[in-house]
Amino acid sequence: MTERPVLYLVVCAAGPAEHIDELVDLLLADGWQVCMIVSPTAAPWLDRAALQDKTGYLVRVEWRMPGDPEPHPPADVVLAAPVTFNTVTKWALGINDTLALGVLNASLGAGLPIFAFPHVKAELAAHPAYAGYLTVLREAGVVVADGNPLSPAHGPDRWGVVIETLRSRRLP
Numbered sequence: 001m002t003e004r005p006v007l008y009l010v011v012c013a014a015g016p017a018e019h020i021d022e023l024v025d026l027l028l029a030d031g032w033q034v035c036m037i038v039s040p041t042a043a044p045w046l047d048r049a050a051l052q053d054k055t056g057y058l059v060r061v062e063w064r065m066p067g068d069p070e071p072h073p074p075a076d077v078v079l080a081a082p083v084t085f086n087t088v089t090k091w092a093l094g095i096n097d098t099l100a101l102g103v104l105n106a107s108l109g110a111g112l113p114i115f116a117f118p119h120v121k122a123e124l125a126a127h128p129a130y131a132g133y134l135t136v137l138r139e140a141g142v143v144v145a146d147g148n149p150l151s152p153a154h155g156p157d158r159w160g161v162v163i164e165t166l167r168s169r170r171l172p
Contacts (some may be wrong), residue, residue: 005076007032010100013041014082014119014148024158035072039100063099078107082119082150094131114142119150
């Protein structure tokens with residue numbers, strides 16, 4: 001029996017994060033081991049204990065102390081969903097001031113497959129630098145969803161685009 005592939009789920013503080021348990025359920029049902037890394041702003045929004053019980057892994061927010069063991073197995077794939085304007089812009093610049101950004105930056109440097117699903121207000125998406133930052137990430141190999149696919153208008157189906165994207169690019 002082959003081991004289930006490991007997916008790091010990086011969650012930022014945008015509206016869909018309040019329903020991240022729905023995505024975790026779908027990912028687990030699809031055969032992934034899910035290890036969650038949550039931005040400090042999103043952390044209070046989530047029931048981390050319930051998510052830890054569901055995934056079997058610590059929901060990480062903070063850096064580990066030097067010498068402490070790594071609480072997650074190595075990732076096969078990284079998924080940033082939802083990812084915010086703030087995280088996109090810092091990530092494209094290589095800023096590493098949270099664990100979530102550290103994981104995204106290190107994963108990019110390691111050449112891991114990375115999928116990003118921005119959830120950004122129209123006013124922020126219209127910022128003159130934003131499109132350029134998305135281009136930087138795409139040119140570095142990140143698969144960035146177009147538009148705002150996690151919009152509340154999609155209701156419970158908001159995560160379908162995420163699952164379909166992962167399935168269409170599934171590792172062997």
